[in-house]
Amino acid sequence: MPWAWTIPIRIRTRIRLRIREVREILVVPSMPDVIPSLDSVTPEWLTSLLRQRGVLERGRVLDVKIRSNPAFNSVAAHLEPVYSADAPAGVPERLFIKIKQHRWGRDEVSFYRMAMRQKPPLPMLIPFIDGAYDEDTGISHCLMLDVSGTHHAPVSRASLLAGDGVPKAGELAGCVEALASLHAYWWEHPDLRDGPVRIPTPFTDEESYMAEVRDQAEEWRRFSASAAAELPRELIELYDRRIEALPTLWDRYLKHRIARFSKLTVCHSDCYFTQFLCPDDPEIHGTYLSDMEEACIYLGAEDLVYVFATFWTREQRQENDRELRCLKRYYETLVNRGVKDYSWDDLCMDYRLQMIWRVELPVWDQQNGSSPDYWRPKMQCLADAYRDWDCAALL
Known part of the structure; x- marks a missing residue:
C-alpha cells in the first residue's frame, strides 16, 4: 500500500509545521471510536463499522486476518475479513488500515471525511470507509x-532518489490527469472556506x-x-537574489x-510520484493519489513543482518536451473538468512562482540533517528548472 512506498525523508518544511501549529489552536472535535492499535481490530468492531457505513447489510465478520505493512510513518496493516455465509455479495474482501499517533493523522482524517461527503465519490482517491481522531490522545x-x-507505484523510492524517476508514458499521463482532476474538483470549492x-x-x-x-x-x-563553498558561484547568486526579493512577492502576487x-x-503538498498508485489494468481501474496527510489549500502548481522539477533533471524534463507536455495535459484536464478563468499563462506564472518558493527545499534538507547525496541532486534539479523558466524575472 502507498504508505510503505512514500519517501521516508518527509519534507516537513516550516510551512507544514506551521499548518500543524495553527491547527493546534483551532477547535477540532474528537471523532468517536478511534482504533489505538491493531489489537483493537476485531471481528466485532469491523462488523459494527461496516454496518454503520452501509457496507454490510446482513451477516457479520467472523474473523479478521491481519498482515502488517512496513509503513514508516504509521502502524499499518492489510486486513482480510472472513464473513458469515449470509453476508451479501460485494462486501470488501481486502481492507487497509493505518494508525497514527502524535496528531499526525488528524488532518488526513479530516480531509477524507470531507471528501466522503462529496457525491459521486472522487475517483482519484482510494475508496475510504472510516476515519477517526481522538484529540485527547x-x-x-x-x-x-x-x-x-x-x-502499484509508478516509481520506487530507490529509483526516484537514484535519478530514475520518470514513470512509463501511460502511467505518467494517468498521474498527471489524476492530479489535475483532484485540483479541478476542489477549485474554489465552497466547502473549503470553512472546512x-x-x-x-x-x-x-x-x-x-x-x-x-x-x-x-x-x-x-x-x-x-x-556548505556554500562547495557550490558554484552562480548557484550562490541565484539563492542570494531570491532571498533579497522574497519580501516583494506577497504584495505583487499573493496578497489579493x-x-x-x-x-x-x-x-497534496508532498506530491512525489511515489504518492501515486497506477492500475495494473488501466481498462478496469484508474490512478489514485494516496497519503493526504499534508493536504492544504493553495496554488495547484505547488504539486506540479514536486512532481516535475524536484527530482527530474534538465535532460529528463526536456526530453521530447516531457515537462511541457505534462503541463499541457494538466491544463487541458483542468479545463475539461470545468475550471474557468484560468489561462495557460496563469498556470505558467503559478509554476514559476512555486519554483521560486520550492527551490529552498534542499537548503532546508541540508539544515535538517539530510546527506549531500540527497540534497545536492535535488538542488541541481530545482535550480536548473528555476533558470529554464526564467524565474528570476519575477523577482
Missing part, C-alpha cells in the same frame, strides 16, 4: 479499501509571510556558512489572491 485511524492487488483543510500559515497574512521570509533568510545564512480565495484548490 492524538491517535487516529484511516480505513480504506486495499488496492495493493490491483495497483478542515487550511491555507498554509505563511500565506494567511502579510505578517506570517514576512516571518517565513526572515526564517528562510536565516536558514540560507547558516547554509552558506556550512489569497484574500479573494481566487484560483485556489486542495493541494
Whole structure:
C-alpha cells in the first residue's frame, strides 16, 4: 500500500509545521471510536463499522486476518475479513488500515471525511470507509479499501532518489490527469472556506509571510556558512537574489489572491510520484493519489513543482518536451473538468512562482540533517528548472 512506498525523508518544511501549529489552536472535535492499535481490530468492531457505513447489510465478520505493512510513518496493516455465509455479495474482501499517533493523522482524517461527503465519490482517491481522531490522545485511524492487488507505484523510492524517476508514458499521463482532476474538483470549492483543510500559515497574512521570509533568510545564512563553498558561484547568486526579493512577492502576487480565495484548490503538498498508485489494468481501474496527510489549500502548481522539477533533471524534463507536455495535459484536464478563468499563462506564472518558493527545499534538507547525496541532486534539479523558466524575472 502507498504508505510503505512514500519517501521516508518527509519534507516537513516550516510551512507544514506551521499548518500543524495553527491547527493546534483551532477547535477540532474528537471523532468517536478511534482504533489505538491493531489489537483493537476485531471481528466485532469491523462488523459494527461496516454496518454503520452501509457496507454490510446482513451477516457479520467472523474473523479478521491481519498482515502488517512496513509503513514508516504509521502502524499499518492489510486486513482480510472472513464473513458469515449470509453476508451479501460485494462486501470488501481486502481492507487497509493505518494508525497514527502524535496528531499526525488528524488532518488526513479530516480531509477524507470531507471528501466522503462529496457525491459521486472522487475517483482519484482510494475508496475510504472510516476515519477517526481522538484529540485527547492524538491517535487516529484511516480505513480504506486495499488496492495493493490491483495497483502499484509508478516509481520506487530507490529509483526516484537514484535519478530514475520518470514513470512509463501511460502511467505518467494517468498521474498527471489524476492530479489535475483532484485540483479541478476542489477549485474554489465552497466547502473549503470553512472546512478542515487550511491555507498554509505563511500565506494567511502579510505578517506570517514576512516571518517565513526572515526564517528562510536565516536558514540560507547558516547554509552558506556550512556548505556554500562547495557550490558554484552562480548557484550562490541565484539563492542570494531570491532571498533579497522574497519580501516583494506577497504584495505583487499573493496578497489579493489569497484574500479573494481566487484560483485556489486542495493541494497534496508532498506530491512525489511515489504518492501515486497506477492500475495494473488501466481498462478496469484508474490512478489514485494516496497519503493526504499534508493536504492544504493553495496554488495547484505547488504539486506540479514536486512532481516535475524536484527530482527530474534538465535532460529528463526536456526530453521530447516531457515537462511541457505534462503541463499541457494538466491544463487541458483542468479545463475539461470545468475550471474557468484560468489561462495557460496563469498556470505558467503559478509554476514559476512555486519554483521560486520550492527551490529552498534542499537548503532546508541540508539544515535538517539530510546527506549531500540527497540534497545536492535535488538542488541541481530545482535550480536548473528555476533558470529554464526564467524565474528570476519575477523577482
